[in-house]
Amino acid sequence: MTDIPLDTMVRAAAPARRDIGLKARYAAERRFRIYGVLAISVGLAFLAIMLITIVSKGYTAFWQTTVTLPINFDEKIIDPSNKRATDPDVLIKANYPKLADKALMAKLGIDPANKPMALKLKGFLSEGARVQLRDIVVADPSVIGTTRNVDILAAANLDSAFKGQIDLNVEEARRKVSDQQIAWMNQLKGDGTMAEHFNKGLFTYGASSRPETSGMGVAIIGSFYMMVIVLLLALPIGVAASIYLEEFAKKNRFTDLIEVNINNLAAVPSIVFGLLGLAVFINFLGMPRSAAFVGGLVLTLMTLPTIIIATRAALAAVPPSIRSAALGLGASKMQMVFQHILPLAAPGILTGTIIGLARALGETAPLLLIGMVAFVADYPKTPFDPATALPVQIYMWANEAERAFVERMSGAIIILLVFLMAMNITAIVLRRRFERRW
Amino acid sequence: RDQIQVAGSSTVLPYAKIVAEQFGETFTKFKTPVVESGGSGAGIKEFCKGVGEDTIDIANSSRPIKKDEIKSCADAGVKDIQEVRIGYDGIVFATDIKGPDWALVPADIYKALAAKLVVDGKLVDNPNTKWSQVNPKLPDWDIAAYIPGEKHGTREVFETKLLDAGCDKAAIKATGISDDKEIGKTCIAIRKDGKAVDIDGDYTETLARIDSNKTGVGVFGLAFYENNADKLKVASVEDVVPSTETIASGKYPVSRPLFFYVKKAHLGVVPGLKEYVEFFLDDQMIGPESPLAEYGLVSAPDAERQSQRDAFAAGKTM
Amino acid sequence: MNIMTEQSLENAVGDKMNAKSNEVIKMRGDKVGVFYGEKQALFDVNLDVRLNQVTALIGPSGCGKSTFLRCLNRMNDTIDSARVTGKITLDQEDIYDKSIDVVELRARVGMVFQKPNPFPKSIYENVAYGPRIHGLAKRKADMDQIVESSLKKAAIWNEVKDRLHEPGTGLSGGQQQRLCIARAIAVSPEVILMDEPCSALDPIATARVEELIDELRQNYTIVIVTHSMQQAARVSQRTAMFHLGYLVEEGATDKMFTNPDDKRTQDYITGRFG
Amino acid sequence: MNIMTEQSLENAVGDKMNAKSNEVIKMRGDKVGVFYGEKQALFDVNLDVRLNQVTALIGPSGCGKSTFLRCLNRMNDTIDSARVTGKITLDQEDIYDKSIDVVELRARVGMVFQKPNPFPKSIYENVAYGPRIHGLAKRKADMDQIVESSLKKAAIWNEVKDRLHEPGTGLSGGQQQRLCIARAIAVSPEVILMDEPCSALDPIATARVEELIDELRQNYTIVIVTHSMQQAARVSQRTAMFHLGYLVEEGATDKMFTNPDDKRTQDYITGRFG
Amino acid sequence: MSSMLVLAIVAAIGVVAFFIGRQRAVAQDNGSVKPHSRAHYHGWWAFLLAVLPALLLLAVWNIGSSVYLERHIHAALPERTADSAVASEALDVSLVKSLARGLRQLDANTQLPASFAELQPLLAAKGVALATDTQDYMIPIAVEANAVQDRLGLVGAVVTLVLSIAGAFYALRQVAPRARARNNVERLMLWGLLAASTIAILTTVGIVLSMLFQTIQFFDSVSPASFFFGTVWDPRFAAAGSGGSQGQFGLIPLLSGTLYIAFVALLVAVPVGLMSAVYMAEYASPKVRSVVKPALELLAGIPTIVYGIFAVVTLGPFLRDLSAALTGGSPFIQGQSIFTAGLVMGVMLIPVVSSLSDDIITAVPRAMRDGSLGLGATRSETIKRVILPAALPGIVGAILLTASRAIGETMIVVLAAGVAANLTANPFEAMTTITVKIVNQLTGDLEFNSPQTLVAFALGITLFALTLVMNIVALYIVRKYREQYE
Numbered sequence A: 001m002t003d004i005p006l007d008t009m010v011r012a013a014a015p016a017r018r019d020i021g022l023k024a025r026y027a028a029e030r031r032f033r034i035y036g037v038l039a040i041s042v043g044l045a046f047l048a049i050m051l052i053t054i055v056s057k058g059y060t061a062f063w064q065t066t067v068t069l070p071i072n073f074d075e076k077i078i079d080p081s082n083k084r085a086t087d088p089d090v091l092i093k094a095n096y097p098k099l100a101d102k103a104l105m106a107k108l109g110i111d112p113a114n115k116p117m118a119l120k121l122k123g124f125l126s127e128g129a130r131v132q133l134r135d136i137v138v139a140d141p142s143v144i145g146t147t148r149n150v151d152i153l154a155a156a157n158l159d160s161a162f163k164g165q166i167d168l169n170v171e172e173a174r175r176k177v178s179d180q181q182i183a184w185m186n187q188l189k190g191d192g193t194m195a196e197h198f199n200k201g202l203f204t205y206g207a208s209s210r211p212e213t214s215g216m217g218v219a220i221i222g223s224f225y226m227m228v229i230v231l232l233l234a235l236p237i238g239v240a241a242s243i244y245l246e247e248f249a250k251k252n253r254f255t256d257l258i259e260v261n262i263n264n265l266a267a268v269p270s271i272v273f274g275l276l277g278l279a280v281f282i283n284f285l286g287m288p289r290s291a292a293f294v295g296g297l298v299l300t301l302m303t304l305p306t307i308i309i310a311t312r313a314a315l316a317a318v319p320p321s322i323r324s325a326a327l328g329l330g331a332s333k334m335q336m337v338f339q340h341i342l343p344l345a346a347p348g349i350l351t352g353t354i355i356g357l358a359r360a361l362g363e364t365a366p367l368l369l370i371g372m373v374a375f376v377a378d379y380p381k382t383p384f385d386p387a388t389a390l391p392v393q394i395y396m397w398a399n400e401a402e403r404a405f406v407e408r409m410s411g412a413i414i415i416l417l418v419f420l421m422a423m424n425i426t427a428i429v430l431r432r433r434f435e436r437r438w
Numbered sequence B: 001r002d003q004i005q006v007a008g009s010s011t012v013l014p015y016a017k018i019v020a021e022q023f024g025e026t027f028t029k030f031k032t033p034v035v036e037s038g039g040s041g042a043g044i045k046e047f048c049k050g051v052g053e054d055t056i057d058i059a060n061s062s063r064p065i066k067k068d069e070i071k072s073c074a075d076a077g078v079k080d081i082q083e084v085r086i087g088y089d090g091i092v093f094a095t096d097i098k099g100p101d102w103a104l105v106p107a108d109i110y111k112a113l114a115a116k117l118v119v120d121g122k123l124v125d126n127p128n129t130k131w132s133q134v135n136p137k138l139p140d141w142d143i144a145a146y147i148p149g150e151k152h153g154t155r156e157v158f159e160t161k162l163l164d165a166g167c168d169k170a171a172i173k174a175t176g177i178s179d180d181k182e183i184g185k186t187c188i189a190i191r192k193d194g195k196a197v198d199i200d201g202d203y204t205e206t207l208a209r210i211d212s213n214k215t216g217v218g219v220f221g222l223a224f225y226e227n228n229a230d231k232l233k234v235a236s237v238e239d240v241v242p243s244t245e246t247i248a249s250g251k252y253p254v255s256r257p258l259f260f261y262v263k264k265a266h267l268g269v270v271p272g273l274k275e276y277v278e279f280f281l282d283d284q285m286i287g288p289e290s291p292l293a294e295y296g297l298v299s300a301p302d303a304e305r306q307s308q309r310d311a312f313a314a315g316k317t318m
Numbered sequence C, D: 001m002n003i004m005t006e007q008s009l010e011n012a013v014g015d016k017m018n019a020k021s022n023e024v025i026k027m028r029g030d031k032v033g034v035f036y037g038e039k040q041a042l043f044d045v046n047l048d049v050r051l052n053q054v055t056a057l058i059g060p061s062g063c064g065k066s067t068f069l070r071c072l073n074r075m076n077d078t079i080d081s082a083r084v085t086g087k088i089t090l091d092q093e094d095i096y097d098k099s100i101d102v103v104e105l106r107a108r109v110g111m112v113f114q115k116p117n118p119f120p121k122s123i124y125e126n127v128a129y130g131p132r133i134h135g136l137a138k139r140k141a142d143m144d145q146i147v148e149s150s151l152k153k154a155a156i157w158n159e160v161k162d163r164l165h166e167p168g169t170g171l172s173g174g175q176q177q178r179l180c181i182a183r184a185i186a187v188s189p190e191v192i193l194m195d196e197p198c199s200a201l202d203p204i205a206t207a208r209v210e211e212l213i214d215e216l217r218q219n220y221t222i223v224i225v226t227h228s229m230q231q232a233a234r235v236s237q238r239t240a241m242f243h244l245g246y247l248v249e250e251g252a253t254d255k256m257f258t259n260p261d262d263k264r265t266q267d268y269i270t271g272r273f274g
Numbered sequence E: 001m002s003s004m005l006v007l008a009i010v011a012a013i014g015v016v017a018f019f020i021g022r023q024r025a026v027a028q029d030n031g032s033v034k035p036h037s038r039a040h041y042h043g044w045w046a047f048l049l050a051v052l053p054a055l056l057l058l059a060v061w062n063i064g065s066s067v068y069l070e071r072h073i074h075a076a077l078p079e080r081t082a083d084s085a086v087a088s089e090a091l092d093v094s095l096v097k098s099l100a101r102g103l104r105q106l107d108a109n110t111q112l113p114a115s116f117a118e119l120q121p122l123l124a125a126k127g128v129a130l131a132t133d134t135q136d137y138m139i140p141i142a143v144e145a146n147a148v149q150d151r152l153g154l155v156g157a158v159v160t161l162v163l164s165i166a167g168a169f170y171a172l173r174q175v176a177p178r179a180r181a182r183n184n185v186e187r188l189m190l191w192g193l194l195a196a197s198t199i200a201i202l203t204t205v206g207i208v209l210s211m212l213f214q215t216i217q218f219f220d221s222v223s224p225a226s227f228f229f230g231t232v233w234d235p236r237f238a239a240a241g242s243g244g245s246q247g248q249f250g251l252i253p254l255l256s257g258t259l260y261i262a263f264v265a266l267l268v269a270v271p272v273g274l275m276s277a278v279y280m281a282e283y284a285s286p287k288v289r290s291v292v293k294p295a296l297e298l299l300a301g302i303p304t305i306v307y308g309i310f311a312v313v314t315l316g317p318f319l320r321d322l323s324a325a326l327t328g329g330s331p332f333i334q335g336q337s338i339f340t341a342g343l344v345m346g347v348m349l350i351p352v353v354s355s356l357s358d359d360i361i362t363a364v365p366r367a368m369r370d371g372s373l374g375l376g377a378t379r380s381e382t383i384k385r386v387i388l389p390a391a392l393p394g395i396v397g398a399i400l401l402t403a404s405r406a407i408g409e410t411m412i413v414v415l416a417a418g419v420a421a422n423l424t425a426n427p428f429e430a431m432t433t434i435t436v437k438i439v440n441q442l443t444g445d446l447e448f449n450s451p452q453t454l455v456a457f458a459l460g461i462t463l464f465a466l467t468l469v470m471n472i473v474a475l476y477i478v479r480k481y482r483e484q485y486e
């Protein structure tokens, strides 16, 4: 019926075009969009700037200068009176730095008798060499008398100098590295004895007062314990609380009270949770100080609101039709929740949990009051042993006087950010993967 | 518990850390002590909580323990406290390395930083905006001083040794304030117009401020300054350049003692506690050539160090 | 099922209201009123549901059809603000009585909803869910048997028998609705409530479901809400007309559609409103 | 309006197709197809909308009535996945042409939705919204005048004239829908599209809106989607029957309801399905 | 018998009861009556009845017996005299208690010396530290206390086990086809869920309690009026010798600093966050959205200390130099300022605002959008005139929530805004906040029981009350808004 050509068709009157200010309105439209783009750019620009500043400051921390020296495990120095068979302490107390110094002097061609020269070598190699060499000998006393190549850490100042972070224009007396040391450094650099290696120690060492031997080993373990505790406690409790509030609770004063409480706890400054932890867990319940367990409990309380809020949203997103379907079949409410709603809400709950965990992972203030901002050199074997956490390590390094720590701090921030981003991205991917459109 | 627990002052923390680390390395049968930071107050508070496994063994402090605190300690059963003075902390003024040399006297500092000055016989808000107005010999820089915040023990030293010392009490009295206490208060009140900036963080933060404001003057611990001597230039006070020597000899006026307190009841109970304290007090650690001195601790004179060792060995309590 | 029917028959003896002996009253609403908070949505509804018959509830939107239907298996309990007055009996037991367990009630009075709402699980699991929570199958084989027979009764077996372990949500709308019916049947309810079961379906699917309802009537008592007069006419034996929360008229479907007593029924059926 | 009609009359001279000279074609769909993503929802629809007549679109749920309606003022543009093929003209201009501004188009082809959707603003502001964004009133007095006349045309003036500044959401459903109609009228559209405007209303409100539509026909061209055959019969001059995305049949309403050409139309109208 | 052992036995009883219960239920189902609950519910019910009351009793018993023990020791101690060796009665009791605990570490056959001096080395060898105050007369009391404790423990264990078995039997006897085991189990589960949700309240109570005591102590020395209405924050360092706890503890400068910084932060976060949310919800293609949204959310994942360091090291100097360049001389923006802190905090809060408002904007029904677009409005007109006004209450609620976050933030302010408690209106000067002072007063070298430290707790409670009020208001607004569309 519409197969007639258009021009023969009855022409409806085209009414006069009204002026509805289109030009100005489209300009406004464009402006509005630009505001939006601007807003987003501001956010992203800040993100980029922050990431760039942090990375550019910290990436050098992942490299560490070492000096490869042929160490002669001289029995005369380690155990001059040959008592090690009877007194194992001999191997522990021996003067290991001397071994390293001797090797270095040999390498540099310094006459050991030239005392003033030898003195200038002080502070070239890390004090950590003592422990490093001792561990080799204690593990295998048969090395005594042999010569081995060992990678000895350079002292922090030399490390900085090697990386070019020390301003050589400053007069020598004001520097931590002398001109002579620089010369030696260049000599060793030339023959490849001194070189940068990937800084494994940053991940394995515990706290130390020497930058080159300090690492985040204890902090990583401590943070790991705390995250496990938070996960084990906050997830079930949070989910249970959300289920109650979302599925069972009648709207009344009591549930309002809980709701206000939860929202409020999400906004309470984190240090206040530290006060709570100190008062309740340590003073009242007598739990140990500095322990990852207590830290975990405090962070659990801090994370709970986040998890509850996310879980409730996830539960509420499950469509009512699923609920009616289950109830209509004669499932009890409990069965409905645990067999249908909860599995369907799981991705949302997981996302919320990961975000909550990420937040807990980055938290310093509450740990300050329960003794976790501390110098801990030994690995914690259980969550009840003293430990620190990643952000705490950052905080402590930030407060160090030695400059080499600043570099480590930035490195530690990068590591923490990598962890956090990994968690956040997991959450985002999870959410995207399981996002359900009902 | 097989690990010594230490808490307290963040000024003492770096020294305690060095000792703890070396202690752990030397005495392999003991674990490395745990050293918390968190401030003298919080440290002493934990210390005074009682005796037993779940309380700390040592409190580091950058000030002497107060009477009230000793009393609270006793009330909780911590009666026998051994005080150990490990050395001194010098408090220095420093500017950016590129700046001119500074020579200060307490009166300069008072005139530059006090909240109120006596001008023409009247107590008025501090009118000085440039150092050169305070003392023509000082550079023509806007006053911008980064001083320790009130939470720091250093602040107290700063107030008594510099402000109070530089304060012209007679002039204040002449304005009609008769109460000595009131005068004392006026002397140490610091201006709040942004020229004097409290720093509650550590010296790193002060350094960051100087870094970003090249005409700022910062207050540092000697140790911190020495670690950053390539960035900072130190000012002399009363023509004495601060150094471990001048401070130890008492020539440099601004310094304070550092302490730690040991719970006697824990000695011989917590493994290694006694050894730790002895190790700490050894000249190897706090002597003039020791790592702590190298880090910036001002060693006490020989006799004083010896008396500390003797007092500890004798079990002298407060 | 047979046992129960006989029982109910016995109970029905002496019932004066029902003229024909096969018209046993399975459920009865007595002065049923429903409030949502302050607002009353249903007023004094007296309505009988007869055994092995299809009762259709018709009426304009918002007149309370769904509300009444949901009273019959206490689904209204799940709405916080809802409050039911009056009395509803199932085999002469008051279903709002304390002694009645609501879960058990819902197993006896099943429900099919307007929008097909299969669980996001496999077809098999959808059907097996009810029997599983009620412990109706001791062995896997029993369960297989229940699933198969339910799907067969719901006239969907042939379409899904090769894909029992694929998700139920992957079926077409009409298939989903029949799956939901199969799911309801699987727990062997005595009464099945259906709230506009075809309104989201295409004509062909609608026809299949209507056929199915007619078959199911042999074994189950069915109450169906529909907004299509034609559908009511096609599938039901009895029709109840609601308006603004009141039951306007109730009677045999034939009579309702040819010779209604009430003007409003007349108007509604002829499309004067709604 | 009168002028236009006269003009159109002139234009209509020589039109072979339209028997009656007043049947001017206002909008025309030519092989209109709509895809939602991969899925085609509408196939090759050729349909004319005649000036100053009410065209009803009927058909079972999901057959594409709303989809077609929303093509007429390009509301489908707001759905990301939607894609329109074919050609739709308004006064012989292709509305999907680059030269056509969609904002202007929608000012000319207004729309009323299934669920009354007044803005959460005052009644006055609801009606004034359109004229304001289009800058149709220079002065406050002009605006008052537009609001009043629109509300009058929508037959709701008397009910709201004393509460113009109370929120529009506080009205009853039927009033809200008439308010939405007033809102649409206020921008003086040429065509008004209505998608099941009465489905959420009670019978009395429905009757009032139907009356209103009949009155509006004098000045506007109206396209209405309805699932009630009776409503279509009551208010429309022409009816188009959709099924599964195809236009099954189109013609004068009288003929469609008494003597449809297509078996499916017949079945649908008599309630065999849907 | 140790509590651990009792726990293990109770658990074992529970497990056995579970299996018996389930078995009985299965056995009874002969098909004649339709069982009410499935067999495993009977099992669970038996388990729960065997375990829960017993555990509850054990907990109560343990608490009760420690209270009893304390009284017992108290009664046994000799009358206190004026020159009593020990400082206080409470300390007396706790000395005995720790002595008793220590004695347990000794081998059973050790001969107990009568004097503390002899006892101490024995205990020290076991790693038990005791206060030097411990008196000789305490030793027999401690021994006696241990005996009492043992007796109480034994009775408790027996009673617990009896209760556990009784519970199991009771539940098992109930097993019957029509018994409502499922309802019972579910009721208990419900209680469990309820308990979980009360943890939020307990946490709040805990927080308040952990600050209340010290707050009261603080108000003993400083009047509430001078705290709440004081305009000067200058808690003098309790200088040695000056004995001074004087000082001015005026909340106003801190409070105004807190609010000011939060305000600046919101000034940054709200427009940026809101516009991003609008753009993302209304304009951005799914692809852009899927990249930008997570990227913005990363901002929320960066630890605040990193923001703080960024502010001090990078942004602060930059702004100062910028302002110096602008005026061509002295900078009007200080390195540390409200502006810097607010800016950085605002950036941190962008994702908070944007994700909250995103939810709210998408919650505005599509009908609103269609209504406006259908009238020929452009998208931005629709957003500005319909969507945002409709979403306004929700957005206000979101902003309040964000504000309470801003108020509670610490690390950024410490680093970026400084610690000087000024009272100024100039945003380019330094100011400080309540949270900063809480941290500082707690972690400094201040005397721990002086008002200077205690004020931290008063500040904490004030802050807590502040955020609580804001949350209540926010919740109220959001609720009202929600009702509009439901």
Ligand SMILES: Nc1ncnc2c1ncn2[C@@H]1O[C@H](COP(=O)(O)OP(=O)(O)OP(=O)(O)O)[C@@H](O)[C@H]1O
Binding pocket: C036, C041, C059, C060, C061, C062, C063, C064, C065, C066, C067, C068, C079, C081, C227
């Ligand atoms: N959960 C509820 N809370 C408050 N009021 C409700 C609720 N559910 C329904 N109502 C109201 O109760 C009345 C009856 O609703 P009901 O859903 O029973 O109508 P209906 O006849 O099923 O309509 P439809 O044909 O649209 O499904 C309506 O006015 C409705 O607004």
Ligand SMILES: Nc1ncnc2c1ncn2[C@@H]1O[C@H](COP(=O)(O)OP(=O)(O)OP(=O)(O)O)[C@@H](O)[C@H]1O
Binding pocket: D036, D041, D059, D060, D061, D062, D063, D064, D065, D066, D067, D068, D079, D081, D227
């Ligand atoms: N936004 C969308 N995305 C994808 N598919 C859609 C969308 N909107 C509609 N459809 C599909 O297009 C088809 C036609 O839908 P339409 O809404 O036009 O039907 P209708 O005739 O208006 O039905 P009803 O009477 O239920 O309103 C349906 O199959 C529907 O599922």
Ligand SMILES: [Mg+2]
Binding pocket: C065, C066, C067, C195
């Ligand atoms: Mg309904």
Ligand SMILES: [Mg+2]
Binding pocket: D065, D066, D067, D195
């Ligand atoms: Mg439609």
